[in-house]
Amino acid sequence: MNKGIRSYHGTDNTNVFITQNGCTMNSSKSSNNAITKQLNKYSKKFGLQNINAHALRRAYAKNLLNKGASVPLISKALGHSDITVTTQYLDLDVDEVARDLRGYLD
Known part of the structure; x- marks a missing residue:
């Protein structure tokens, strides 16, 4: 999924967590919330437990x-x-x- 986002927006980074525009996330509270949401999504999608x-x-x-x-x-x-x-x-x-x-x- 991230590869497609990066390709579409022409960004070049290797971060696991990126914005919807493919950019690096900052350290704001909203970014931390976004990371938590992404982890929840991935844990459900891949059947992972205790991932946070x-x-x-x-x-x-x-x-x-x-x-x-x-x-x-x-x-x-x-x-x-x-x-x-x-x-x-x-x-x-x-x-x-x-x-x-x-x-x-x-």
């Missing part, structure tokens, strides 16, 4: 961690203001993360 923006974001963070990205880097990528939020997001123990980070200071 939060689940995708969490999966992205877990994937980065599994590929070796540092927690501070993941925190920055997610836009978290505090690394504690990221450790909770990843279901990590804060003390364990602190110990691991201290290992780089020795």
Whole structure:
């Protein structure tokens, strides 16, 4: 569907979520609503369960961690203001993360 929209409007991007004109979505509340609606539509169409923006974001963070990205880097990528939020997001123990980070200071 996105390929057809991009082709029709002559846009060139690889975003999963695009506007009806094929453009990149901005970060406004209405865009977030549109993404939620698209996810709901796709989940029904393809019989997917538990698919939502939060689940995708969490999966992205877990994937980065599994590929070796540092927690501070993941925190920055997610836009978290505090690394504690990221450790909770990843279901990590804060003390364990602190110990691991201290290992780089020795």
